Amino acid sequence: MTAVSDREQLRYIAAQAADARINFEIETEGMTINLGPQHPATHGTLRIVAKLDAEQVITAEPVAGYMHRGYEKICEARTYPQINTLVNRIDWLGSFANEVPFILASERLMDVEAPPRAQWIRTAMFEMSRIANLVLFAGDTALQIGGQTAAFYGFRDREFVLNQIEAVSGGRFHPNFDRIGGLKDDLPKGWIAETKTAMEKVRAFCDEIDDLVTGNEIFQARTRGVGIIPADVAQSYGLSGANLRGSGVDWDLRRDSHSGLVHRELDWKVHTHPDGDCFSRWWVRIQEIREATRMVDQCLDGLPSGPIMAKVPRIIKVPAGEAYVETENPLGAMGYYVVSKGDLGPFRLKIRSASFNNISVLPWVLRGVYVPDIVSILASLYFILGDIDR
Amino acid sequence: MSPDTDAPPEVEAADDAPRDEAREALRDRFAAELGDAVVDSHIAVGSTLWVRVTAEAWRTAGQVARDHLGCRWFDFISGVDWLPSPWGRYENDGFDQPAEPDTEITSSDPTRHPDGAGSAGPVFETGVAGGEARFQLLARVVNLAEHTDIILKADVGDDMTMPSWVPLYDGADWHERETWEMFGITFEGHPGLRHIYLPADFEGHPLRKDFPLIARMVKPWPGIVDVEPMPAEDEPAEDEPAADEGDAEGGEA
Numbered sequence: 224m225t226a227v228s229d230r231e232q233l234r235y236i237a238a239q240a241a242d243a244r245i246n247f248e249i250e251t252e253g254m255t256i257n258l259g260p261q262h263p264a265t266h267g268t269l270r271i272v273a274k275l276d277a278e279q280v281i282t283a284e285p286v287a288g289y290m291h292r293g294y295e296k297i298c299e300a301r302t303y304p305q306i307n308t309l310v311n312r313i314d315w316l317g318s319f320a321n322e323v324p325f326i327l328a329s330e331r332l333m334d335v336e337a338p339p340r341a342q343w344i345r346t347a348m349f350e351m352s353r354i355a356n357l358v359l360f361a362g363d364t365a366l367q368i369g370g371q372t373a374a375f376y377g378f379r380d381r382e383f384v385l386n387q388i389e390a391v392s393g394g395r396f397h398p399n400f401d402r403i404g405g406l407k408d409d410l411p412k413g414w415i416a417e418t419k420t421a422m423e424k425v426r427a428f429c430d431e432i433d434d435l436v437t438g439n440e441i442f443q444a445r446t447r448g449v450g451i452i453p454a455d456v457a458q459s460y461g462l463s464g465a466n467l468r469g470s471g472v473d474w475d476l477r478r479d480s481h482s483g484l485v486h487r488e489l490d491w492k493v494h495t496h497p498d499g500d501c502f503s504r505w506w507v508r509i510q511e512i513r514e515a516t517r518m519v520d521q522c523l524d525g526l527p528s529g530p531i532m533a534k535v536p537r538i539i540k541v542p543a544g545e546a547y548v549e550t551e552n553p554l555g556a557m558g559y560y561v562v563s564k565g566d567l568g569p570f571r572l573k574i575r576s577a578s579f580n581n582i583s584v585l586p587w588v589l590r591g592v593y594v595p596d597i598v599s600i601l602a603s604l605y606f607i608l609g610d611i612d613r
Numbered sequence: 614m615s616p617d618t619d620a621p622p623e624v625e626a627a628d629d630a631p632r633d634e635a636r637e638a639l640r641d642r643f644a645a646e647l648g649d650a651v652v653d654s655h656i657a658v659g660s661t662l663w664v665r666v667t668a669e670a671w672r673t674a675g676q677v678a679r680d681h682l683g684c685r686w687f688d689f690i691s692g693v694d695w696l697p698s699p700w701g702r703y704e705n706d707g708f709d710q711p712a713e714p715d716t717e718i719t720s721s722d723p724t725r726h727p728d729g730a731g732s733a734g735p736v737f738e739t740g741v742a743g744g745e746a747r748f749q750l751l752a753r754v755v756n757l758a759e760h761t762d763i764i765l766k767a768d769v770g771d772d773m774t775m776p777s778w779v780p781l782y783d784g785a786d787w788h789e790r791e792t793w794e795m796f797g798i799t800f801e802g803h804p805g806l807r808h809i810y811l812p813a814d815f816e817g818h819p820l821r822k823d824f825p826l827i828a829r830m831v832k833p834w835p836g837i838v839d840v841e842p843m844p845a846e847d848e849p850a851e852d853e854p855a856a857d858e859g860d861a862e863g864g865e866a
Contacts, residue, residue, distance in 0.1 A: 288810035295795075296819050299698070300826055331660065458757065461687035461784035474686070474757045481659070545741045547661060547753065547764065549688075560751070562693060562740060573751070575689045583787040612810065 253281065258597060260289050269582070269608055273589065273597065280597065283589035285582055290612040298572040303329055303403060303539050306572070310559075311397040313576060314610040317356035317553040319348045319388065322401040325559045327483045328548035329403050332541045332563055337483070339527045341405040346484045347522035348388065348400065349550075350515040351418075354425055355384040356553035357512045361428075364505060364602040365436045368445050373436050380428040383421040390414055403539055405532035415523045422516040429513050437509065446501035450588050450600035453499055460587070461580035464555030465511060466604055469504035471497040476551035484550065489521045501603035508605070540567055554578050554610055574613050578606035636662040639682065639761055646677045652768075655741040665742040665766040671750065672776035672802075674765055679781055684754035684763060687782035690789060692769070692796040693740065693749045696822040744768050748796060750775055754782070769798055777802035795820035 259270040268289035274281045294313070298306050310325050311318040323345060330336065337345065362377015385395045391410055392398035400407050436442050452462070457470040467474055475493040477486035494510040496503035543565040549558030555577025562571040581604055588600060636656045643664055644651045650670030655663040666674040678684040740749070746768035755762040769775055777800035778785035789800045790809040797818040800806060808815060817824050 288808070288812075291810040293819060296824075296826060455685070456783070458686045459783040461689070461782070472757060479757075479760055545663075546657070556688070558688070560689075560691070571693050573689070573691045573693075575691075575753075579787065580687075580689075580784055583784055587783065 256594075260286075269606075269611065271585070271589075271597065271601075273594075275594065278593050280589050280592050280594065283586055283597070285585045287579075287582075287611050290608050292613065294574060294613045295572055298569060300568065302567040303541060303569070306568070307401060308397075308399050310574070311399055312609055313574070313613060314356070314552065314554055314557075314578075314607045315396055316359055316607055317352035318394075318396055319352040319392075319398045319400060320356075320550070320552040321557065322399070323349055323484070324482070324548045324550045324552075324557055325561075326401045326403055327550070328546045328559045328561045329539075329541055330483065331546045331548060332544045332561060333403065333535070333539075334542075335404045335533050335535055337405045338530045338533055340409075340529045341531045341533075342483065342485050343522050343526050344406055344410065344531065345401065346486060346489075347418075347519050347526075348391070348398070349484060350518045350522070351384050351388060353515045353553040354512055354519070355381045355388065357508050357515075358384070358425065358428060360508055360605050361432050361436070361505075361512070364605070365432075365442070367598050367602040368442055370436055370439065370442065373432060376428065376431060376435070380425060383424045387414065387418045387421050390417070402532065402535075404535035405530070409531050415526070418523060419520060422519055425516050426513060429509055429516075432509060437506065443502060445595075445599050446505060446603065447498075448500050449596045450501045450592065450603060451499045452584060452588055456584070456587065457499070460584040462555070462584060463577050463580065464551065464553070465504050465507040466555060466581050468493065468495045469507045469603075470499040471495055476549060476556055480549065482548055482550050485522070486518065488525075489518050491518050491521075501599045504603040504605070538567070540565060541569070549575065552577060554605065554607060555581055557610075576610045576613055578608075578610035579613075582606050582611060631658045633658040633662075635761070639763065640664060643674075643677060643682060643763065646681050647674060650674065653743045657741075661764060662762070663742040663764045663766060665744065665768070668767050668770050668775060671765075671767045672778065672781065674767070675752070675754070675778050675781045678754050678763055678765065682761070682763065683756040683759060684761070686755040686757050687784040688753040688755055688762075690750065690752040690778065690785055690792055692792050692798055692820070693751060694747060694796060694820060694822045695740070695744065695749065696747050698822045742766055746770065748773070748798060750792070750798065752778070773797060774799045774801055776800070779803055794818065797821065 254275045256273050256275060257270060258273060260268040262269075270286040270289070271283055272286060273283040292312075294309060297309065301309065306325065307322055310321045313321045358381040359377050362374040365371075365373035365377075388398055389395045391414060392400040392407070394400075452466070452470050454470045454472050457467050457472060462470070463474075473493060473495050476482065477484070478493055481487075491514045494507050494514070496507050541561070541563040543563055545560070545562050547558055547560045549556050556575070557577050558575040560571075560573035560575065561569050562573075564570040585600075585604070588604075589597060592600065633656050636658075640654050640656065640662055644654075647666065647670060650666050650673065651664060652667060653665040657663075664674070744766070748769040750767045750769055751764065752766075753762060753764045767775070775798055777789055779789065779800075779802065786804070787809060789803050790806060792798055793800060793803075793806045794808050794811055794815075795818055807813070811819070
């Protein structure tokens with residue numbers, strides 16, 4: 224079934240099985256376990272049906288859909304500003320980032336460009352939602368692997384960022400701040416200085432996590448060499464974000480596409496890791512938090528003055544056409560394919576969410592692993608259920 | 614963006630319209646491999662290349678994109694139903710519309726169907742790069758090394774069957790399952806078309822336009838109770854309800 228490398232897969236399984244040879248010598252009876260639908264490792268309600276041979280997974284089948292909300296259908300009966308509110312709920316840990324590709328796609332169809340100030344604030348908030356999302360990832364992954372302390376640090380420290388998002392937009396989780404043609408409001412007074420302090424704290428959090436988790440012997444034993452995804456498999460499944468870069472593919476839409484954000488004017492680095500295992504995905508994400516704080520700082524330093532809203536009609540009608548815009552969201556590449564017929568709302572809206580592709584690799588990567596490694600792999604692939612089920 | 618379908622290259626070269634040479638070259642490379650299977654194409658300068666291929670060549674097109682153009686990164690597969698919604702466009706339209714969807718429309722010529730938005734202008738009903746069928750398949754693949762990407766389209770024939778891309782891209786598995794359940798397009802060669810989001814006994818294909826958004830039909834959109842008609846408006850004209858709703862929305866925004 225797999226197009227790419229059954230051979231590599233088999234080699235991998237064989238390597239895993241080598242030290243569990245007893246499974247082959249003693250005929251053990253197969254067993255099916257359900258992981259989920261309600262399991263802390265699933266960030267919502269994902270169920271994984273795993274057939275086991277003793278401690279090893281023979282086949283694993285993720286079952287999605289427990290939270291399918293039918294956005295693509297609802298959006299056909301909504302106006303563009305209403306959809307902005309809806310799509311906030313796709314990846315609920317980094318909500319602002321969900322709005323951006325949709326707004327950019329609509330702007331491309333309308334031939335509107337947001338004023339420079341709006342673009343810079345947008346980029347800053349885009350990166351802040353990445354930080355809010357990935358800081359929780361750091362805490363949550365450690366929790367799932369057995370380190371409770373880091374989870375509390377994660378929940379504590381993402382508040383620094385959420386407070387700033389709330390200060391500017393009024394919503395901690397669902398800012399609904401982006402508009403076609405710009406932003407809802409300008410920044411409040413004193414916000415820039417406060418945000419810079421928050422970024423300092425986030426950088427301190429990264430150092431703390433590195434001390435606490437990354438270098439931890441148990442953590443490394445649970446993640447190094449576990450859940451290896453080679454680069455060609457990752458591409459074939461359409462993995463994106465840190466999952467792709469963790470497999471050594473140097474691809475980041477912030478650097479490699481012209482989507483309408485100002486990342487290309489900032490000084491930052493795309494981190495990749497050649498190993499493709501759980502640890503490399505973790506490591507790439509921690510580096511991305513650091514880079515994101517640097518980007519926010521640069522955005523705030525270089526913030527141009529001027530209006531935050533372009534001239535757009537009060538009632539937004541998007542001209543007929545089709546556009547696809549994809550951005551590098553916290554979970555990976557997220558895109559909106561907007562088909563407009565010149566109405567108040569889109570004729571069809573295809574939402575390409577990152578987690579859907581990211582976890583479609585699970586049947587491949589879970590073959591042959593041990594049961595406790597399922598959790599490590601799930602945690603390191605990092606998905607949000609809302610981003611799978613839409 | 615020009616709403617009409619792409620002009621042939623020789624006509625395009627005649628005027629001063631901005632050109633996108635990189636994407637034109639990509640299209641030509643693609644067309645050279647596929648020959649007659651390329652039906653139409655469209656380039657949005659600086660952003661996107663669409664190529665429409667025949668249904669039979671769907672898998673070959675994927676193969677060419679993967680092996681000859683190096684587009685090894687799989688993005689998505691989805692579909693579009695070009696039937697104008699028989700239930701009306703807006704939240705509160707469902708009540709005034711006939712309960713029977715207009716089943717007269719066949720896949721042969723959707724452009725003939727009266728649709729308020731596009732009937733006056735050039736034919737747009739089936740979107741960029743054209744189309745002759747009600748259902749179209751849509752896929753995007755990317756070459757990560759050369760930073761090129763291509764959106765492939767294909768008309769789905771009346772038998773609603775398309776070749777599967779699973780042998781080419783592993784990620785196509787879930788996307789084809791989703792497209793199958795949402796549009797009812799069957800993929801030949803797929804290892805197991807099962808429901809992915811919906812319950813296993815779900816009937817119908819929700820993203821088809823003639824599938825009603827039932828929540829809106831049983832309960833009116835709660836937002837509309839806030840909208841009082843302007844005092845001067847006695848008999849709203851044909852287009853007024855749309856404007857009304859836009860006003861209500863604009864007020865919130």
